Amino acid sequence: MIVNHQEAIYYLESPKLVQYNNDSSIKLEGSIKNVNNSVFDVSIEKNNIVSSNKFDKKNKNYTNNEDLVDLKDSKKNKSKINKRERKNFNINQKDLLHDESINDDIVRVHKFSKKKNKNKQVIINEINFDKNTNLNKNDLNQKSISINNSLTIQELSDKLNFSEAEIITYLFLKGISVTRNQSIDVLTAKDIALHYKFNVLEEDNSIIESSNLNKFHLDQSNTNSSFVQRSPIIAVFGHVDHGKTTLLDSILNTKLVRKEVGGITQAISAYEMQWSYDSNSNKLVFLDTPGHEAFTDMRIRGAKVADIALLIIAADDGLKPQTIESIKLIQKYNLPCIVVINKIDKTNVNILKLKEVLSEYDILDREWGGQSIIIEVSALLGRNINQLLDNICILSQLQKLSADISSLAQGTILESYLDKQKGVVANILIQNGQLKLGDTIIVDKVIGRIKNIINPQNISINSSGPSSIVQVLAFSVMPKAGEIFYCVNKEKEIKNHLSSIENNKSSLNNDLRLINNKISGDYKRANNQLKLIIKTDTQGSLEAIVHAFSKIPQTKVSIHLIAANIGDISRNDVELALASESILVGFHVDLINDVKNLIKMYNIHVKTFSIIYDLIDYIENCMLDLIDFEYEPDIIGKATVQTVFSINKGVVAGCYVNIGKLQKMSNINVYRNNELLYTGVLNSLKRIKNDVNEVLADNECGVLCNDYNAWKPLDVIEAYQLQKKEKKL
Numbered sequence: 045m046i047v048n049h050q051e052a053i054y055y056l057e058s059p060k061l062v063q064y065n066n067d068s069s070i071k072l073e074g075s076i077k078n079v080n081n082s083v084f085d086v087s088i089e090k091n092n093i094v095s096s097n098k099f100d101k102k103n104k105n106y107t108n109n110e111d112l113v114d115l116k117d118s119k120k121n122k123s124k125i126n127k128r129e130r131k132n133f134n135i136n137q138k139d140l141l142h143d144e145s146i147n148d149d150i151v152r153v154h155k156f157s158k159k160k161n162k163n164k165q166v167i168i169n170e171i172n173f174d175k176n177t178n179l180n181k182n183d184l185n186q187k188s189i190s191i192n193n194s195l196t197i198q199e200l201s202d203k204l205n206f207s208e209a210e211i212i213t214y215l216f217l218k219g220i221s222v223t224r225n226q227s228i229d230v231l232t233a234k235d236i237a238l239h240y241k242f243n244v245l246e247e248d249n250s251i252i253e254s255s256n257l258n259k260f261h262l263d264q265s266n267t268n269s270s271f272v273q274r275s276p277i278i279a280v281f282g283h284v285d286h287g288k289t290t291l292l293d294s295i296l297n298t299k300l301v302r303k304e305v306g307g308i309t310q311a312i313s314a315y316e317m318q319w320s321y322d323s324n325s326n327k328l329v330f331l332d333t334p335g336h337e338a339f340t341d342m343r344i345r346g347a348k349v350a351d352i353a354l355l356i357i358a359a360d361d362g363l364k365p366q367t368i369e370s371i372k373l374i375q376k377y378n379l380p381c382i383v384v385i386n387k388i389d390k391t392n393v394n395i396l397k398l399k400e401v402l403s404e405y406d407i408l409d410r411e412w413g414g415q416s417i418i419i420e421v422s423a424l425l426g427r428n429i430n431q432l433l434d435n436i437c438i439l440s441q442l443q444k445l446s447a448d449i450s451s452l453a454q455g456t457i458l459e460s461y462l463d464k465q466k467g468v469v470a471n472i473l474i475q476n477g478q479l480k481l482g483d484t485i486i487v488d489k490v491i492g493r494i495k496n497i498i499n500p501q502n503i504s505i506n507s508s509g510p511s512s513i514v515q516v517l518a519f520s521v522m523p524k525a526g527e528i529f530y531c532v533n534k535e536k537e538i539k540n541h542l543s544s545i546e547n548n549k550s551s552l553n554n555d556l557r558l559i560n561n562k563i564s565g566d567y568k569r570a571n572n573q574l575k576l577i578i579k580t581d582t583q584g585s586l587e588a589i590v591h592a593f594s595k596i597p598q599t600k601v602s603i604h605l606i607a608a609n610i611g612d613i614s615r616n617d618v619e620l621a622l623a624s625e626s627i628l629v630g631f632h633v634d635l636i637n638d639v640k641n642l643i644k645m646y647n648i649h650v651k652t653f654s655i656i657y658d659l660i661d662y663i664e665n666c667m668l669d670l671i672d673f674e675y676e677p678d679i680i681g682k683a684t685v686q687t688v689f690s691i692n693k694g695v696v697a698g699c700y701v702n703i704g705k706l707q708k709m710s711n712i713n714v715y716r717n718n719e720l721l722y723t724g725v726l727n728s729l730k731r732i733k734n735d736v737n738e739v740l741a742d743n744e745c746g747v748l749c750n751d752y753n754a755w756k757p758l759d760v761i762e763a764y765q766l767q768k769k770e771k772k773l
Contacts, residue, residue: 275327
């Protein structure tokens with residue numbers, strides 16, 4: 045039997061002859077085993093199968109009128125028989141259809157007859173498909189989701205394709221009250237996704253997008269293009285205080301460490317040098333990334349633009365959290381890597397043990413049969429530095445890095461800040477093409493014209509080529525760090541570019557939103573709030589500070605950022621702090637005299653910092669000041685009631701002190717059969733007939749409480765003092 049359903053043909057798995065009509069006037073042509081030539085019409089009411097003969101009328105050629113009359117008579121007889129047996133007709137569900145691609149509960153059959161079946165719908169709704177049918181790849185993708193940052197209820201609703209009301213109701217039943225515009229943390233969002241049977245992926249592989257310029261795949265088929273070998277970008281990763289900047293000092297013959305405030309790197313820094321290898325002079329571009337936990341975004345930015353990674357590990361300290369984070373970044377972006385074991389000049393270092401630990405992260409030394417390059421150096425003594433630079437040149441040659449110098453410049457914004465005299469300054473990495481004065485540059489929706497190009501030696505130049513890190517003066521507003529820039533020369537290209545831009549929210553915006561509007565599955569919004577206004581020198585610093593704030597526990601006190609901007613502290617900032625009753629905090633910014641006078645006049649709380657550790661500690665201390673002290677009981681003694689008697693002042697319990705001591709005005713719990721009956725204060729304590737302040741163990745005493753008289757023999761008195769607990773966020 046054939047059932048025609050929207051141009052699809054379904055074949056019976058086990059064909060059966062359901063009804064047989066022994067009318068000699070019906071002539072069946074061909075074999076019933078031939079599916080394409082066998083047509084068997086059965087008229088069934090609702091929930092059964094109908095096959096019309098409309099197309100047979102059109103396509104069949106009748107040889108004479110007698111055949112046509114016989115056919116009509118046979119149909120009438122067949123219809124009568126079917127009407128009588130219609131109610132007894134059952135379809136075996138297992139034998140009817142067998143098609144794994146069908147997942148509809150209702151299959152609608154095409155209406156062949158417009159007149160007779162105009163108001164009828166023939167539905168097959170008794171077909172149950174195997175529940176164990178495997179989903180296809182598209183279905184699996186639709187049920188998988190990745191959640192790596194905070195989301196509003198509205199955004200999560202769009203991502204899961206469930207209504208906002210359903211999600212809000214689910215959270216409300218769990219005791220969490222939210223609105224559609226409030227953000228929830230990652231754990232709560234994942235819990236909701238799991239509740240709706242989604243497969244929550246641990247990592248979002250979409251971070252590495254083909255649109256990013258961290259790895260160029262240039263089309264060299266264009267004969268008009270001029271491709272040349274370009275210099276490698278080498279990103280230096282490692283945990284804080286493992287000697288990254290000291291190593292660069294040894295490579296560059298500089299004294300960068302002395303210039304760093306607090307002895308730590310707090311921004312991406314770029315350096316260039318020339319190194320002679322294989323009779324050729326090779327330009328090497330180094331990116332020094334911060335090692336502090338708060339600067340995660342900067343390390344990701346460095347990994348995206350790098351061609352080679354240097355992983356610095358201190359021989360005396362081993363693998364630390366940011367070392368492991370850097371290893372994951374390097375592996376995620378498939379960066380050729382050289383592991384540099386630093387500080388080998390120190391005593392009591394176990395390099396063999398360190399290599400064994402590295403092997404657990406799939407980093408195996410070539411000497412051990414692996415593919416990783418591991419070089420032992422002493423940055424302080426300059427040992428094996430030449431060997432390191434030679435290996436960098438070899439890796440660069442193997443990659444065959446190239447760029448098109450005839451095209452307009454493309455690259456990445458590494459950092460941006462506001463200079464008092466120059467205005468908006470952007471540190472950029474050119475990854476392809478030539479950047480020239482007067483070029484129109486586009487970053488996201490920010491457009492500018494190149495007015496000045498400044499090289500690392502602080503010299504103004506007219507143009508710069510691939511693998512160059514320069515400062516440009518071009519923008520009226522600060523571009524986002526980490527964004528890709530393009531240079532164009534036609535107005536049409538500008539319009540096309542702007543129309544193709546999606547309004548993606550940066551990680552900074554996500555962190556800001558999470559801090560100011562945080563709802564977690566573990567707690568409701570804290571009642572106490574620390575209101576802050578933050579001013580920093582660069583966008584990267586602001587990202588790191590906001591990211592650090594998002595990591596601070598906020599169950600008891602929440603951080604509310606009134607404003608977070610780049611630039612020096614101004615009169616407007618002071619006035620905003622006064623109006624909002626906020627603390628004004630600056631990082632690497634200055635206070636001019638007029639602002640200092642205004643601060644004194646209004647007695648505004650203003651604090652500036654140059655080291656991120658100190659800033660974070662200060663904020664945490666401010667949050668702790670808003671927390672009330674919590675107390676915990678410190679048991680000082682136990683006693684048992686032996687007798688009870690009344691006096692004018694109340695009921696006295698005659699007790700025997702078993703452990704420790706009873707103390708006047710101490711807190712007590714009264715237990716009877718291990719059940720707590722009373723919690724209060726021991727108001728009066730007597731030894732024989734004398735009032736005393738305390739009674740030690742193995743002594744009898746009289747106990748009186750002003751608001752408790754229900755003493756009974758064998759009651760247990762537990763005396764304790766309340767001790768202040770250490771404040772914790």
